[in-house]
Amino acid sequence: MMSQVIACIDGTNVSTAVCDYAAWASLRLDAPLQFLHVLEKALYPAASDLSGNIGLGSRETLLHELAALDEKRGKIALEQGKNMLKAARERAIADGVPAPTSRQRHGSLLETLADIADDIRLLVLGKHDEHLGDHIGSRLENVVRTQHRPTLITPAVFKTPRRVMLAFDRSSATRKGIETVAASPLLRGLPCHVVMVGDDNAANREHLDWARATLQAAGFDTPTALIPGEVEQTLCDYRARHDIDMLIMGAYGHSVVRRFFVGSTTTAVIRDAQVPVLLLR
Template structure:
């Protein structure tokens, strides 16, 4: 059975990650697993310092440096397990049955690739441990994870609020059609009012595409509001979100080439930076 996997670290956003992951686990009736990855800076690989004995070096100083690295690694390991245990306790208090945890050494992206077949939904914070005070900064690992994994990723803000209304950003691409179909069949959003928004010219072809999305969702029992708006994608979606009290946006991620994104910027990256609510990203 695939899992809801929540990536946690030492950042202030960890509590919100735990709460959104617990919400998703309950709604989807899927097992919840917390993952903590110790990077090289937190858990250094023992080094052979013998080649550094030269001018200004002493063997006992090199030995002390090695011992400090080893101690730092053990403390990081212990801190990680304490964090995982507290996350599990918080999830159980939120009604999740028997959450599990894993701790790994290495790079987050490589670890998630290894576990990709186990992931039904990945939950991550917008900012990581070193980005708490960085304003609109995106966590250093997040963009790489979103570009690499082909699993739904829920990117969450700093505070938890249970979603009550969702918005699907729709452009009739294969990815956003997949998003509509996923919302229609997923228990994650069952019972929530759903807004479908297209950005562009209000033409007959666009209306036909929007009607497909509306019908697909209505046939699955959703209360649907569908509309087309002119303007810039980020501005339209963020403005619509504020006007209609949207709690969560579902959208495709990184649909253009790297060259196009370099020239005109990435809608995905801009929305992650600007949005003050969870984004469910699909590729």
């Protein structure tokens, strides 16, 4: 099957933005778009088999009633999911995406994504602000940690990306990120700021020059900056000062940038920025 943009929607307040960012990415990549809805088993268990509970009297009756309620809840959620997928397809078509498709599963999101991993060109997920505590959100973080496909994490409101920023630190993950951005049509034509936080020395300048040359050779307008300071604040200030619409990072490497985005400060930065984050593997 041709690789697709896979957009995970769940009916929460971020689903509309997920639809819009997924449609934008599908058109930029000229890739098919599929919406995915997973009915989590933990919340909607399958109908129970009570055949072994003969002779339990009132307890058996209660179990049957509870099982019937679970089954009814599951059927309602399934129907709601179908309607949600239909609305998502209609919205994508209105955005200009030809023939978007949908898929509905009952099970685990992680297992479902593992099953269809070969179909994924870009995974689009929404960030639920109300679930943010010390982590990005347990389900979202688990997906990001286990996925080996580019993943776009969206805020609750869509804004067409006009300027993007890649936090660069000389690591293999961020060097690969530069090469991935250069080779992909997703961001082509957009200014791509490459920002490095560190000492202004010859070694850092050499790496930054490589990043600029690689992107410019692919046709990008590539402003670069080498700025001393504390990583988190420096990158946040640069993003705000230049009105950056999307952050790009290599996911789960072993660098200072990785710790900035994925460590304890990740939650506050992504939540406060209200911009999408593109994670490259």
